[in-house]
Amino acid sequence: MILRAEGVRMFYGDFCALDGVSVRVDTGEFVSIIGPNGAGKSTLINVLTGALKPSGGTVRFKERDISGIGPVRLARLGMARSFQLVQVFPDLTVVETLQAAVVSRLGRGTRVFAWLGRDSEVREGALEVAELFGLADKAHTPAKHLPQGDKKLLDVASAFALYPEIILLDEPTSGVSTRDKHAVMEILVSASKRLGIKSIIQVEHDMDIVFGYSDRIVALHQGKVLADGPPEEIRANDDVVNTVVGRKAGAFERGA
């Protein structure tokens, strides 16, 4: 087991966004978190990545309590994330963004007088990830000039460039056309194999994708875990089908 949350509660003021959530992720697992809007999925990601300190409960990563320790230390421990609302560096190019991640991974940010352009390890590390994500031909485009889908991809790619052991992706394919969603998922899977990323947790709305790629699915509803199990089990769960999967049920059954 690599990541485990137990009895996590999270309040925003009086509002209880997470109400005793327990989840675990094993090494090598691809876990999808599903649930209607406002279910608490993003809050859970923020708690699991140490960005939010839970009001109650514990989060352990590699047997270590990480609740609220913050993203910087978590990145160093081997956990990375991307955001639901895309986060890029507007004035940095694609390759600079990825270089920044590689610099961080190699611990070279303290090199005040080194010439970045001559650091071949950093440049090659950045270009490798750019190629894996199909961003190589836009290497010198500033992030602010990228189309929305590529911004999302860059956000994810820069997290991958940290070579984390586990990566948490909050709606990695939102804003990407349905046809391209599968292409993005293929990239995620092959890139994580290539870079040695063991576990992936994603929040995803597209049920085709959820059922097609996940080893396990966690369904959240109103801050509680509604169901947790392999795809077949979730598909057979009426509660989940009614509250989360909803009308799309027919669609994925046909697809599957």
Add this chain to the structure above:
Amino acid sequence: MSRLVLGVVTGVILVLPLLAPAYHVLLMLPFMAYAVIVLGLNLLFGYTGLVSFGHALFIGIGAYTGAVLTTHLGVRSLELMLLASAALGALIAAPVAALCVRYVKIYFGMLTLAFGMVFYTFLLKFYRLTGGDEGMQVLRPTLLGQDLGGIPKTDYLVGPYYYYSLAVLVLAGLVMWRIVHSPFGLCLRTIRDNPTKAEALGISIVRYRWSAFVISAVYAAVGGALLGPPTGNVDPTLAYWTHSGNIVFMTLLGGFANFFGPVLGAFVFIFLQDTVMAVVPYWRLIFGAILALVVIFAPTGLMGLVARRRPAEVARA
């Protein structure tokens, strides 16, 4: 292209004392001192995204270090004055930065302003050490061990001191060029653009902001130390908050998005101030209007206007 421009400019500055009247050569001295100061300020402003309204504090540290060394302690070497200014600038910046960089935007600016005020008051009140509002004398420093006390003051300033200042500026510029092109410099730009994302990539924003602040303070102190000898006097207005405003103005005027922008801004500021002051007594009125125009019509400064034809370069500068 830009290398050519840089080469020509450096050439002109090198031969200027031979061609231009002493009056204009003397004006180059504060320009070069301010150029060092704004190179440092822009590491914080343009590269890290933090606007300090208190950096005159560090200019004051540098200027008064030189004054105290020459008048109280009998140290006359400019090298020692610069080194001591840099060291003291870093020493005082370390705790000030540690407090300030935990805040951003207006709170950061206000905190730096507050520290500047405190230091200004210190200079005014600790009369025995600082001479109060009259300030202190700065005795003519020796350069590289050469005691140049025998030559007339103007000859000293437009000759040896001019080239010494130029050497300091070039060195400061080269070092800063390395810094902004280093992995460290890249991390600063990630923080400027998006602190949340930078942290998610494992970049500690507080640590990097602190380092940028301290480096910029060292530059301000070194530039401050260069300001003293030409006038032979330092006073508390060097550390006053309007002085902090002036260097922010220079940076905006020249353009913070370009490495050389602030240096151009310092140059235009010094020579424009001299011209305007000779014509009308209320130069601040004119400068206020110019600042407003720059912010509204040329937010990327003079360098932005020049470089507009090459937007890709601006973005990467």
